[in-house]
Amino acid sequence: MRVLVLGGTGTIGSAIARNLIAAGHAVSGLARSPEAAERLMEIGAEPVAGDIGNPRLWAGAVADDLDAVVHAACSFADDMGTLDSGLLDALLPALAGTRRRPSLIYTGGCWLWGPSPDETIDEETAFDPLPAFAWMVPNLQRVVAEPGIRGAVVHPAMVHADQAGPLAAMAEQARNGRPVQVVGSQDVLWPLVHADDLAELYRLVLEDAEFTGQVIGVADSGVPVGVLARQVSGGETVIEVVSEDHAARERGEWARGFARSQRMSGALARDRLGWRPTRLLGATHL
Structure with missing residues (x-):
């Protein structure tokens, strides 16, 4: 598969890129600086000039050559929600306009749910997002609902x-x-997951053409x-x-x-996708 990883120099994105390359996929990554391009090339990914703040400059140009996009980019700045919405405004129609129905794997997170020390969160639990990330809920719903693509969402636990x-x-x-x-x-x-285990889950989601919707990636509950x-x-x-x-x-x-x-529970990832995280810290694994 030809896969573009957004956020490919970050903790999650770089692990995803390495995993996909090791599995034989052709990976490119968005690079907004020569330094970022060099880091991508070091792991075997092809750099694509651009950044998530100006998606109209690159989204249409790359969409026709892709089988999938993995979106693991977040600025953590005050305007991160606006940036993400603008990215989807350009990327979703660009992908949906191709003939191959490409996949878009979006990244959510554990903080889209509320405190739950006594009950276990799973994919059916209602969202109660941290206010700083409330924008992410309608954005992931856009991805899953877009008819021209296969949309899926991976929700990482706390990533180490x-x-x-x-x-x-x-x-x-x-x-x-x-x-x-x-x-x-x-x-x-x-709730915890190692970046390398999480990357394996993204690959499993990517390679399962029938999987849509949301899945939680958690190793230690x-x-x-x-x-x-x-x-x-x-x-x-x-x-x-x-x-x-x-x-x-x-x-x-x-x-x-x-x-x-x-x-949090990782039962769906294990039962539906066959995910087997190995870098555990010794807590209960649900």
Whole structure:
């Protein structure tokens, strides 16, 4: 398959690109700078000049040559919802206008659901999005409803990787002798998935031409963040609990999500798509 990965230099997107290339797919990635193009070429992807803020400059030109687009890009800026809506305004008609009915795999997330420490979230649970990401719900609904494409949505749990993500940030704080910060409470539950396991799920969704709709990618259903902080720091660390307001001031309103205590189920991904995550942290796997 010929696949364009949006966000191909990010934690999720780069893992997806590597997985797809290893499986024999021809992968391209959007690059808005020479540095981004170089990173894409290093993993074997072909760079396509452009950025998500100006999709009309590239969407129509690339759509005819694609079998699929994986959308794993997000700016995390205040205008990220506007950027995403503008991207879909250009990309959806460009893809739907081709003759091959290409696939568009959209990225949602665990913070589209509310706190759920005592019940397990699955694909049938009603959305209750973090306000900073409320724009994502109508956008993913647009993708699934578009008749000219095969639309699907992958909802990652909290994504961790060896050198990126919130667990890596905790480990770095500990290595530098700083307190490991957690938001809200040490008892907040984080559903987790490793970026490489998540990339495998995207590939399975992409290769299953009959799959439409939404699927949650979670390996560890819910782990207390205090346990995670001690685990990644080797147990020798001071944990500093900060408020949601503090996190929002430091990183943006989206960072309030770190205080959302959730349990999630990956049963659909395993039962329907045969997904088998292997990089588990030892919590319950639902």
